[in-house]
Amino acid sequence: MSAITQDRSETLAPFGTRLDRVTDPVRKAAAGALHRSGLPDRRVEEWRYTSLRFLNETPLAAPGDLYDAGKIQAQLEELGLAAGPLADLPRLVFVNGRYAAPFSVLPSGVEVSFFAKAQTFGTLSSPDRDPLTALNTVLAEDGAQLQVPAGKNVGHVLLVSLGQTDEAVSFHPRHAVTLEEGASLVLISIQAGRGRYLHNPVLEVRVGEHASLKHITLQKEGEAAACLATTYADVAGRGTYDSFVLGIGGALSRQEIHARLSAPHATVHVNGAQRLAARQIGDITSVVTHAAPDCISRQTVRNVLDGHARGVFQGKVYVDRVAQKTDGYQMNQALLLSETAEIDAKPELEIYADDVKCSHGATVGALDEDQLFYLRSRGVPDAEARQILIHAFMDEALALVEDETARALCVQMLAGAFPVTGETV
Template sequence: MNAITQDRSDTLAPFGTRLDGVTDPVRKAATGALHRSGLPDRRVEEWRYTSLRFLAETPLAAPADVYDVAQIQAQLEELGLTDGPLADLPRLVFVNGRYAEAFSVLPAELDVSFFAKTQTFGPLSCPDRDPLTALNTALAADGAQVRVPAGKKGGDVLLVSLGQTDASVSFHPRHSMTLEDGADLTLISIQAGRGRYLHNPVLEVSVGAEANLRHITLQTEGKEAACLATTYAQVAERGTYNSFVLGLGGVLSRQEIHARLAAPFATVHVNGAQMLGGRQIGDVTSVITHAAPDCISRQTVRNVLDGHARGVFQGKVYVDRVAQKTDGYQMNQALLLSENAEIDAKPELEIYADDVKCSHGATVGALDDDQLFYLRSRGVPEAEARQILIHAFLDEALGLIEDDVARTVCTQMLARSFPVAGENA
């Protein structure tokens, strides 16, 4: 082992001996790739704006199999899962990465299995290329595997991940979502918790021909937690994958989406919003691959950053030679409420076809003084006036959520998490 490899391997020290003794061929290959690459640092282009220093500061043990039932129930109540528009929806609840049957309500008409029993890895992920996915592959213990039969309308389903720990731990759920031809589903993923932990989920999504998946993620992890989530989506002919991420929690978060439009007339939307304060770091990274003609992709991400918070947007649209008549668009907009806040934006287009319509852009600004003066001159207190302008800035992004229930929940959670914007320091 040379010095460089040794240095990279040392980045895995927080996981101790958890990576040793792996015998399953898939896990063994992922572990080997992970030892060769190590966890990424800022020398890796895709991670130059987002430091994983959080992972190096404390050993991350495997979570215990037991948890406080009363605390989990309290978390579900705080999230509005026991009363309100989400209370009657089927839900799959995971606590510290393990399925919690006592808090779950299985969707009656969908096929549901669990990784803990099947130990089945899907074909879409890339552990040899993506170190966090390799880490998940090596350490995954459980996860939901949902299949929507052809032509079935699956309604709304909740996928809830809760972290609860008094020690520093990491958990690595392995989820998959398969929509057969003509199927339809709204998946609302909720990520929340208490304590210091790493939540490192991988989700593989397969959308069949003329199928439609609306996937809304509400990330409101604990203040000491890190969430490094990776999604791989593949969309067949005339299928649609419509994703939205609302990032509110965690000291460190990254939502990374790899979407592939694999057949003609497929559509992908990868939208989102982040509202961060203090010293939070929130990263939205996407790679959208147009691998077939006549496909459409859209991406709009808005950031509101206060205190010393830092937002990252990396969006890449790759257009293959065969992907003629591609229509791709991405836009990142940031509102900085503090002189110490920072946004790093890197939109990219890589185009090998010649009959395409692609564009990207980024804007950064502060609250409009004239608008603020207008509201204050009509008797609106400054804090409330700022809140009105901030939520107006985010409303356009939230309006991209097609599911009414999910949009309402995201709006309510945003208002509850930041009742008076601009005061996070």
């Protein structure tokens, strides 16, 4: 065994013998791929900026079946989901990766099933190429599977994943959403929790012709937690997948999105914002594949980084030879609040068609001293002036969230974590 192979095998040590207990053929194949590759390290190009050493610090057990209902209710209240307009929205709540029926309200007009019963993995994911997806395939226990009938406008559905643990655990939900022709849905995914854990969800999305899915992810994991989420989306002709990620929690987080525009006139938006402090690491990675002509993709990501925080943006637009008249755009902007904060930006264009309009850009800067002086000269304290400018920077990113309910929830969570007074709660 070579040194590299041995090192990669050792990356799986936190999961103990859990990876060797599977018998299902799909799971066994994923386990084999995982043992051959190990978890990715910085020698893997797609992971050169994001280290998974966090996972090696302690064993990660399977979560138990029991949870504290009072603590779950308190988490829902803290997230603003127990009162007000959000309390009336249908929701699917998962605790430590398992469906929690007492806190859930099933949506009407949607076919709902659960991975725990059907154990259907779907065909969009790539466990043979993506180790975190392989890990999910081996260890997945539950997840939501939603199917919206043709022509149905469902409105909002909340997909809430809560981590609650007194010991180090990992959980790996397996979700799927399918919109049939002309259907529409606003899916708000909320990732939060308390304790030390790894949350490793995989979501497969299929958007039918003329269908529209607005997918907003709010990541507010516990300060000792890691969230490594992977989404695969396939968009049919004249369909729209509009994604937005807000990342403010977790010691380590990565939101990885693979979106494929598979038929003419499809549209994909993969936008996001991160506000990180202390030693947080936040990674937004995307691969948008234009596999058909006359398609549009947009991606704008903003980062606000303080302390020793590090933000990562990797966005790749791949344009197939047949994808003429592609219109693709990427922009990453970062605001560094300290000399020790870091942003790593890697926009990519890989184009094989000759009639396209594609561009990308990146900017990095600090707070504008003239604007700070203007506010201070009018009696605004320095800390508050800084927060006002930071909120203004983030507000431009949140404006990309077209759904008012989802945008209000983003604003509420961001303000709760970083109030204008300058004190973190």
